[in-house]
Every structure is written in structure tokens, then in C-alpha cells.
Amino acid sequence: MGQCYGKVNQTGVNETTTSNATTRTVVVSADPEQTPVQSGNGAVNVPSVKNTPARSSNHSPWPSPYPHGVSASPLPPGVSPSPARASRGSTPRRFFRRPFPPPSPAKHIKASLVKRLGGKPKEGPIPEDGGTEPEQALDKSFGYGKNFGAKYELGKEVGRGHFGHTCSARVKKGELKDQPVAVKIISKAKMTTAISIEDVRREVKILKALSGHKHLVKFYDACEDANNVYIVMELCEGGELLDRILARGGRYTEEDAKAIVVQILSVVSFCHLQGVVHRDLKPENFLFTSGGDDADMKLIDFGLSDFIRPDERLNDIVGSAYYVAPEVLHRSYSLEADIWSIGVITYILLCGSRPFWARTESGIFRSVLRSDPNFDDLPWPSVTPEAKDFVKRLLNKDYRKRMTSVQALTHPWLRDDSRPIPLDRLIYKLVKLYLHATPLKRAALKALSKALTEDELVYLRAQFRLLEPNRDGSVSLENFKMALARNATEAMGESRVPDILNSMGSLAYRKMYFEEFCAAAISTHQLEAVEGWEQIASTAFEHFEREGNRVISIEELARELNVGPSACAFLKDWIRILDGKLSLLGYTKFLHGVTLRSSNTRHH
Numbered sequence: 001m002g003q004c005y006g007k008v009n010q011t012g013v014n015e016t017t018t019s020n021a022t023t024r025t026v027v028v029s030a031d032p033e034q035t036p037v038q039s040g041n042g043a044v045n046v047p048s049v050k051n052t053p054a055r056s057s058n059h060s061p062w063p064s065p066y067p068h069g070v071s072a073s074p075l076p077p078g079v080s081p082s083p084a085r086a087s088r089g090s091t092p093r094r095f096f097r098r099p100f101p102p103p104s105p106a107k108h109i110k111a112s113l114v115k116r117l118g119g120k121p122k123e124g125p126i127p128e129d130g131g132t133e134p135e136q137a138l139d140k141s142f143g144y145g146k147n148f149g150a151k152y153e154l155g156k157e158v159g160r161g162h163f164g165h166t167c168s169a170r171v172k173k174g175e176l177k178d179q180p181v182a183v184k185i186i187s188k189a190k191m192t193t194a195i196s197i198e199d200v201r202r203e204v205k206i207l208k209a210l211s212g213h214k215h216l217v218k219f220y221d222a223c224e225d226a227n228n229v230y231i232v233m234e235l236c237e238g239g240e241l242l243d244r245i246l247a248r249g250g251r252y253t254e255e256d257a258k259a260i261v262v263q264i265l266s267v268v269s270f271c272h273l274q275g276v277v278h279r280d281l282k283p284e285n286f287l288f289t290s291g292g293d294d295a296d297m298k299l300i301d302f303g304l305s306d307f308i309r310p311d312e313r314l315n316d317i318v319g320s321a322y323y324v325a326p327e328v329l330h331r332s333y334s335l336e337a338d339i340w341s342i343g344v345i346t347y348i349l350l351c352g353s354r355p356f357w358a359r360t361e362s363g364i365f366r367s368v369l370r371s372d373p374n375f376d377d378l379p380w381p382s383v384t385p386e387a388k389d390f391v392k393r394l395l396n397k398d399y400r401k402r403m404t405s406v407q408a409l410t411h412p413w414l415r416d417d418s419r420p421i422p423l424d425r426l427i428y429k430l431v432k433l434y435l436h437a438t439p440l441k442r443a444a445l446k447a448l449s450k451a452l453t454e455d456e457l458v459y460l461r462a463q464f465r466l467l468e469p470n471r472d473g474s475v476s477l478e479n480f481k482m483a484l485a486r487n488a489t490e491a492m493g494e495s496r497v498p499d500i501l502n503s504m505g506s507l508a509y510r511k512m513y514f515e516e517f518c519a520a521a522i523s524t525h526q527l528e529a530v531e532g533w534e535q536i537a538s539t540a541f542e543h544f545e546r547e548g549n550r551v552i553s554i555e556e557l558a559r560e561l562n563v564g565p566s567a568c569a570f571l572k573d574w575i576r577i578l579d580g581k582l583s584l585l586g587y588t589k590f591l592h593g594v595t596l597r598s599s600n601t602r603h604h
Contacts, residue, residue, distance in 0.1 A: 138197060140188045141224075144204075148223035148230050152183060163190050164228075168235055181220060184231040188224075199303065200229055206276055206302045207231070209491035215267035217287070217298040238288025238295045241345075245283055250352030251379070254387055257349040260297065262414055264342055267299045269405040269422045272335045273487055275495025277314070280304040281341035282323045283348070307495035308334060310429065321364045322354050327399050329365055335425075336399035339408070343394025350387060351379055355395060369397075386413035393529055400525035407526070410459040421462040423487050425497065427521045428480065431512075432503045434520035438560055442519065443548030444591055449518035451539035453532065460518050474511035477504055524591040537591075541584045549587075551580040561594045 145151075155168035164186040171179050191197050207219035218234035241260065245252070252260065264286065271278060278285075280301060288295040304318045315331040317324075325340035327333040347355045355373035358364045373395055374380070375388055390413040393403050403411065406424035434445065452460075467479040481501055484492070492498065512520065527533055552560075554568045554575065561567070574586025582590060 138191070138194060140191055140197060142201060142204075142222070142229060144222040144224040144229065146223065146225060148225060151221070151223070152181070152230075152232065154183065155180075158182070163187065163196075169232070176220065180235045182233050182235040184233065186229045186231070188227055188229065202306065203303050204229075204231060205494070206305050206307070206491065207233070209489055209494055210271065210274060210276060210302075211489055213267055213270045215263050215296060215298055216270065217300045233300075234298065236287035236289050236298050236300070238290045238292070240284050241286040241288070241297065242283035244288070245348065245352075250348075252349045254350065254384060257346065257387075258414055260349060261342070261346050262409065262419070263297045264299075264345065265405045265409050265414075266422070268338055268342065269409065269424070271299075271305075272338070272405060273423055273425050273497070274489050274491035275307055275309065275425075275497045276302075276305055276491050277308050277335050278302065278305050278338050279318050280320055280323075281338050281345065282320050283345060307491065309496045310425075310500040321361045322356065324365070324368060325399065326369050326397050329369060333399065335404075336402050339394055339402045339405060340399070342405070342408070343391055343402075346394065347373060347391050350383055350391065384413070386411075389413070389531065396529055398525070398529075400523070401529035403526065406463075407459050410455075410462060412455060415458065421459075421466070423466045423483055424459075424463055426523070427463050428484075428500045428504070430523060431480070431507075431517075431520045432500060435504055435506050440548070440550075440552070440560055441590075444544060444587065445522065445524075446516070446519040447544035447548055448524070448527070448536075448540040448591060449515070449522055450543045451536045452518065452522065453536065455530075456522065456527070457518070460521055461514075463521060464514050464517050469514075470511075472511075474513050475507075475517065476511055477501065477507035480504060480507065524593075528592070537588050538584065541587045544582075544587055549581045552582065553580075557582075557586075557590075561590070563594050567594065 151172055151174065152169045153172055155170065157165055157167050159166040164184060166182055166184045169181050169183045171177055171181060186200055191200065204222045210216060211219070217236065220234070221232040223230040223232070268278065268281070278299070285299065285301045286297045287300055288297055306314065308314065313332050313334050317328055317331060319328055323341040323344045325333060325337040328337050344355055356364055356367040356371060358367050373391070380388065390408070390411050393411070394408065396402050404424055404426050406422055408414065409419070409421055434442065437445070464475070467475045467483050469475050469479065484498055527536060530536065552575065554571050557571050557574065558565065558567055574582060574589055576583045
């Protein structure tokens with residue numbers, strides 16, 4: 001698990017049960033010759049190598065469905081099939097009300113090392129088996145205030161994690177005098193690598209930079225002394241979401257689940273717009289401000305979070321086993337990994353069991369990569385179709401087809417016209433791609449926009465309004481720029497989100513009205529996941545036939561798709577023999593595009 005935060009024990013909730021239900025933050029090396037090293041936030045970090053698994057040429061037993069490369073499997077060799085695959089609905093202890101913690105992945109890694117090297121690993125013990133790296137001369141001075149004792153009076157311990165603990169405290173002086181706060185205490189003795197030190201710096205930096213959201217834990221101060229780093233935050237005394245799930249026997253009503261999910265999506269939308277990916281969303285990391293049923297939730301624990309630039313992809317495997325997204329295991333992911341985790345949480349809230357389960361972490365990972373969630377067993381037959389569709393749209397294994405957190409807020413299951421919709425970073429990415437698209441691709445997208453249903457238009461109207469159109473109803477580059485500025489925090493600058501505006505320069509000299517905005521800001525991949533996609537595509541093709549379809553050669557189509565001559569063999573099936581124009585199949589394939597095995601992945 002990531003770093004701990006203050007956890008208040010709920011009356012009537014068995015403490016041992018709650019502890020056992022907590023899944024840990026795990027990282028599994030895809031290369032059995034690498035020894036993971038423990039970081040300061042509870043994650044195991046795989047040392048960087050030149051030929052990282054994300055770019056490895058070795059054949060993987062799990063071919064990646066993702067467009068950013070095939071990675072080596074995170075599963076060690078020789079692991080037996082998961083019992084969850086044999087009987088998903090009746091797997092022992094799969095249900096959330098009977099938590100079952102998976103064993104450490106270190107044992108599997110160590111076994112692989114011994115088998116491969118014919119003896120003990122040469123790189124030292126696996127940290128989770130109790131070993132530690134020899135401490136090097138590291139700079140553990142953070143530049144934080146040194147006067148913690150003069151400013152705060154520590155109270156009782158309210159939570160404990162792998163690398164520190166959290167206490168309640170009272171502020172002695174200043175604006176917050178006599179106010180109760182939470183203090184996360186991280187031992188410097190356990191910061192044994194430069195990575196672990198940087199993890200702590202980044203957590204404080206993110207907490208400082210992300211400010212002002214109702215459902216984000218408030219950051220007050222950071223201090224240090226010779227032994228510890230102290231992170232002072234808002235004290236949330238209502239306990240974890242996990243505790244409340246267990247207290248309810250593992251299941252929420254749909255209405256109660258909606259109230260929880262809306263709060264989660266709201267704060268995650270804020271983080272994503274600022275360019276911060278949390279990477280460890282789970283019920284343990286949402287705390288209630290008080291014990292009341294209508295208390296607000298706060299997102300905590302940014303120990304595994306990171307800033308992420310536009311079009312950047314990360315490759316370090318971090319997170320908690322039950323909630324980790326498939327593309328994280330494939331070592332090429334972005335903001336969509338958080339959406340998967342929200343899908344897992346929503347699934348648990350609605351039915352009381354985990355969508356992916358096995359007795360080992362290796363088995364859980366296999367289930368995440370290969371299995372589909374069970375929507376057949378009780379209580380799913382009595383769950384509304386809208387709720388099931390919502391969960392399925394979040395738990396799509398192809399990250400390109402998942403809704404964003406903002407889109408999820410406009411989904412029919414959660415739609416509320418009185419609730420404001422936040423700005424979505426996705427529209428900037430899609431409009432940028434549209435502006436750089438060929439005339440044929442733009443014509444295809446314009447035809448597609450004319451076939452959109454009301455469900456898609458609700459989201460697009462909300463986003464267009466947030467750009468604050470000019471009096472004539474148009475938007476230009478300045479509108480996009482000002483919309484970002486109105487929502488900016490320090491985090492947005494750190495993650496360089498505004499850099500995307502540099503690729504939208506042509507909008508400075510032209511206007512875009514709502515009709516064209518719809519064409520520019522829709523994702524074909526996301527629409528392919530909609531239940532009525534075939535009808536949408538068919539209607540769109542009728543518009544395309546009238547307004548944009550034209551004679552095109554195979555060679556020209558290959559250039560449109562930016563593929564080489566080798567692709568011509570399958571492109572010929574996209575063009576009608578009768579008139580040399582795109583067929584319905586060709587139109588939908590053209591919209592989808594051809595996957596290129598390339599990436600902009602940050603390697604650690």
C-alpha cells in the first residue's frame with residue numbers, strides 16, 4: 001500500500017477484518033533478473049534498464065491489445081491458473097465482505113530468480129522479505145521548516161503504514177491555532193534510495209500544488225528534523241470508505257453508490273485536468289470528514305501520484321493489485337489507469353465482490369489481463385441497465401474506449417442537470433488531433449458528429465459552454481487558453497498541460513462553431529464501446545456518402561493512415577470495387593485508424 005493516512009477505527013467494525021481487507025501497493029518486475037528496491041512510499045521500484053519491458057523484443061505470452069507496445073508479462077513463469085477463472089462467481093473469499101489479502105509478490109520473484117540463476121540472487125534480498133539495501137550517503141535534507149515541535153502538539157496514532165505512521169495533532173500557534181490536524185510521519189531512516197527521497201518530495205509537491213477542491217484533503221504544512229519528515233494535513237475523522245463498505249455488509253444501494261461515485265469522479269476530474277495521475281485509487285484512500293451518513297469524502301495519499309504531461313505515458317508498475325489497470329501491467333499507461341480503478345470501486349459498491357480475484361497477486365494480474373467481470377450472478381440481474389453500462393464503460397480493457405471522469409459524470413446513470421460539469425483535458429487532445437487531420441479525416445468525423453445521440457451531445461454541450469463562446473457562438477484558440485487559465489493550479493504548470501495549446505496554433509486564425517467542435521471533440525474509440533455503435537456508424541456513413549465520400553486509391557488511403565506499402569493488402573477490402581470509394585467497413589476502419597507500435601513512454 002502507499003503511505004498511510006489517519007484511519008479512525010469505526011465502532012462496530014472489526015479492526016482485524018479491516019486490516020486484512022487492505023490491499024498493498026505492489027510492483028512486480030517483468031524481468032526476473034532485476035531485484036525490486038523499496039521506495040519511500042511503500043512501492044517497489046524496478047531499476048531502470050536500457051531495454052525496458054515496454055520496448056522489449058521478447059515475445060509475450062499475453063499479446064498486448066494496446067497501441068504503445070507489447071510488454072513482457074508481469075507474471076512469473078510456472079504459475080498455475082487462477083482459481084478465479086474456474087468458477088468466478090463462487091471463488092472462495094472473493095466477496096468483499098470476507099476480505100482475503102494476497103501474499104507478497106516477492107516470493108514469486110525470488111523463486112524465479114533462484115530458478116533462473118541456479119542459486120541465491122546476487123543483488124541482495126527482496127525488501128519485502130525483511131532485507132534492506134545498504135544505506136548510502138544520501139542528501140535527506142528537504143528544505144522544510146525545522147520547527148515542528150514548536151508549532152504542533154502530537155496526539156495519538158491514528159494510522160500506520162509500511163514507511164511511516166499518522167497521528168492526530170493540535171496546532172499550537174498561527175492561523176490554525178487549536179485546530180486538530182493529521183500529521184503523516186515518514187522516517188528518514190527508511191529512505192534508503194534516491195528514489196524514495198524523491199517520492200516524498202513529489203508527494204509534498206503535489207499536495208501543495210493541488211489546492212482548492214472540496215473532495216481533496218487539505219495540505220497545511222511540511223516540516224522535518226533529523227529523523228523524520230512531517231506532512232501536516234486536514235484531519236478526517238469519519239473513517240475510510242472501506243470501513244463503511246464492510247459495515248454495510250459489502251453492498252450499497254444504487255442511490256447511495258451514486259453519491260459516492262460522483263464525489264470520486266469530481267476530485268479525480270480535478271486532478272486529471274491539472275495533469276496529476278493518482279495511481280492508487282481504492283476505498284482505503286477515501287476518508288470521510290465525519291461520522292455522519294452525509295459526510296463529504298476526501299481523497300488522500302498521493303505517495304504514488306505523479307505529474308503527467310500531455311501525450312506522455314508512464315511505465316513503472318505501481319498501484320494495488322485488485323485495482324490495477326491492464327495497461328499498467330503492460331507498462332504503458334496514462335490517466336485512464338485511474339478510471340479503471342474507479343470502475344473496480346463502483347463494481348464493489350454495487351455488488352459487494354471484487355471484479356478480479358485470485359488467491360495470489362499473480363493470479364489477480366492474470367484475471368485483470370484475461371477475465372471479464374461477472375455481471376450474471378446476484379445482485380446484478382436486479383441492477384439497472386444504466387448502472388451496468390456505466391461500470392462496463394469504465395472497466396474496458398482497451399483504455400482508449402474508457403470514459404474520462406468528466407464523461408462519466410454525464411453518463412445517464414449519474415446525469416444531473418443541476419450539477420456543474422468540469423472542464424475535460426480530453427477535448428484539448430482531440431481538437432489538436434482534428435486540427436492536424438487530413439481533409440478526408442475531418443469529413444469523416446463531421447459525418448460521425450451528425451449521428452451522435454443525446455447522451456454524447458450532453459457532454460459536448462457542457463464542454464463547449466465551458467469555453468465561453470464569443471457573441472457569434474464561435475470559439476478560437478483564446479477561448480481554449482482562457483478556459484485552462486480559469487482552472488489552473490501550480491500543478492497544471494508542473495505537468496505542462498498548457499503546452500498542448502502550442503499544437504493548436506491554427507485556431508488563432510480561424511473560428512470553430514459548435515457543429516465543428518462536435519466533430520473535433522469526439523473519440524471514435526470511445527463511441528465503439530457504446531451499445532448502439534453499429535447504428536451510429538451506419539447513420540454516420542449515410543451522411544458521409546452524401547457529403548464526404550470520394551474516389552480514393554489504396555496508395556492514397558495508405559498515406560492518409562500514415563502506413564507503408566505492406567498495409568495495402570488489407571486496405572483493398574476497405575474500398576468498393578464498384579466506384580472506388582470507401583465502403584461502410586472502410587469508413588469505420590478509417591475512423592478507427594491503424595495502430596502504430598510507437599510510444600512516448602517515460603522510463604524509470
